[in-house]
Amino acid sequence: MTTMCRSQVCNPTMWPSGSTEGVSPAVVEGGKELVLSDQQLAKYMELFEENINRGLGKETNPTAIVKCFPTYVQHLPDGTEKGKYLALDLGGSNIRVLLVELGTAMNINSKVFTIPLSIMQGQGTLLFDFIADCLIGFVKSNNVEEELPLGFTFSFPLVQKGLKIGILERWTKDFSCPGVIGNDVVTMLQDALERRGHKKICIAAVLNDTTGTLMAAAFKHPRARIGLIVGTGTNGCYWESQQKAELFDEPDSGSGKVIINLEWGAFGDDGALDFIRRSYDEDVDLHSVNPGKQKHEKMISGMYMGELVRLMAEKFTKAGLMFEGRGSVSLFTRGALESSAVSDIERERYGEFTNVKRVCDSLGLTHATREDYCNMRYLCSLISRRAAQMVAAGLSVLMRRVGHKKVAVGIDGTVYKFHPHFHNLMMEKIKDITGDEFDYSLFLVEDGSGIGAALLAAVLARTQQL
Numbered sequence: 001m002t003t004m005c006r007s008q009v010c011n012p013t014m015w016p017s018g019s020t021e022g023v024s025p026a027v028v029e030g031g032k033e034l035v036l037s038d039q040q041l042a043k044y045m046e047l048f049e050e051n052i053n054r055g056l057g058k059e060t061n062p063t064a065i066v067k068c069f070p071t072y073v074q075h076l077p078d079g080t081e082k083g084k085y086l087a088l089d090l091g092g093s094n095i096r097v098l099l100v101e102l103g104t105a106m107n108i109n110s111k112v113f114t115i116p117l118s119i120m121q122g123q124g125t126l127l128f129d130f131i132a133d134c135l136i137g138f139v140k141s142n143n144v145e146e147e148l149p150l151g152f153t154f155s156f157p158l159v160q161k162g163l164k165i166g167i168l169e170r171w172t173k174d175f176s177c178p179g180v181i182g183n184d185v186v187t188m189l190q191d192a193l194e195r196r197g198h199k200k201i202c203i204a205a206v207l208n209d210t211t212g213t214l215m216a217a218a219f220k221h222p223r224a225r226i227g228l229i230v231g232t233g234t235n236g237c238y239w240e241s242q243q244k245a246e247l248f249d250e251p252d253s254g255s256g257k258v259i260i261n262l263e264w265g266a267f268g269d270d271g272a273l274d275f276i277r278r279s280y281d282e283d284v285d286l287h288s289v290n291p292g293k294q295k296h297e298k299m300i301s302g303m304y305m306g307e308l309v310r311l312m313a314e315k316f317t318k319a320g321l322m323f324e325g326r327g328s329v330s331l332f333t334r335g336a337l338e339s340s341a342v343s344d345i346e347r348e349r350y351g352e353f354t355n356v357k358r359v360c361d362s363l364g365l366t367h368a369t370r371e372d373y374c375n376m377r378y379l380c381s382l383i384s385r386r387a388a389q390m391v392a393a394g395l396s397v398l399m400r401r402v403g404h405k406k407v408a409v410g411i412d413g414t415v416y417k418f419h420p421h422f423h424n425l426m427m428e429k430i431k432d433i434t435g436d437e438f439d440y441s442l443f444l445v446e447d448g449s450g451i452g453a454a455l456l457a458a459v460l461a462r463t464q465q466l
């Protein structure tokens, strides 16, 4: 039996996802190219599998697009972890510092710091100085006197040379600090701490947010073997056999397995996904900070979802199909539609237009008609359904690789958390694809990337790898 173990944000009184009720036929027609057929998803899965095999192979990895980085993590939490740990979570526009105490219950104390854009795109040393200041400030205000192990979640493509060595391969999302690519981010953080005369923090491991999410998921659920993020960016990790991870030539530490950080955001950077990419995807890519890169991520994640909807609405308006052919300055302005608006529009009670009206009004589209509202909601559902179905197809590939009949997937990220239909769309599509092959559950792991970092430090303490 397949379980739905996520507290649902979706409720049956909402407009069903993809409903064409009230949508103008021309918009349905114009949006057809965004609807994925079973054949297209099957091809997507075949290509994804090929990409994973290339990433894992020693010979093929240098030219592989989906890098499949071995994380050096070979043990999952078993629920017996104990002690006090620090965690640092960097991945979006915030840094989160956590103090996690594991015992009979889990106690978490944490603080979020916003990273100014000038730091996200300024010199690398400034970024690490900023991180070190946040960390030291937090440790002081929490009166942490003892030397605690720290798990450092750094959610960008890292080539790991060990648990404590992570070389930045490239920046993704909105980051572009010079002077970090090619360097070990653990050393850079240690240096920044030393510049401040702070020697009391021992960095136990560096990890990706997907790994953190899988660690946090496994702490709660013994069958968790896949970690996923669908938030600002998107990526996945899974539990692979050590033999298949050809780049990972460490002695077997007992499990015979290793977590692989796929970096699946890059899937399609060689043109492999051009058969389903559309003009809107091209446009988003061309105007991003990293054109030609992260093409898969740009079709799925929260950083781009709102813009994809806006571009469609702009095109349909200019073609006279929406808003009586009259747009607004905002509708024609890049970045004016946030992805959170897409979730809001789709979280509308059936028969109502409150949220969609609010979004249209905020874009200056006060002349919108009821048909425009239906059209807008339909565009949102086209973009989110495509994203959810791609993620579901990717997950189906990963479930087959893990090869367990019963498997749980831990998921974090704002899109999964706040979009009212994302979870159900994924559940349905995985069922369509895999039938009765698996007994699977997908569940939300809140703050998995931060808590998971502390849990990794705890697992290393338990398995004496600290």
Ligand code: GLC
Binding pocket: 091, 154, 155, 156, 157, 172, 173, 208, 209, 210, 229, 231, 232, 233, 234, 235, 236, 263, 265, 297
């Ligand atoms: C981007 C990063 C990746 C991260 C993902 C989700 O794709 O490259 O490392 O896991 O975003 O935050």
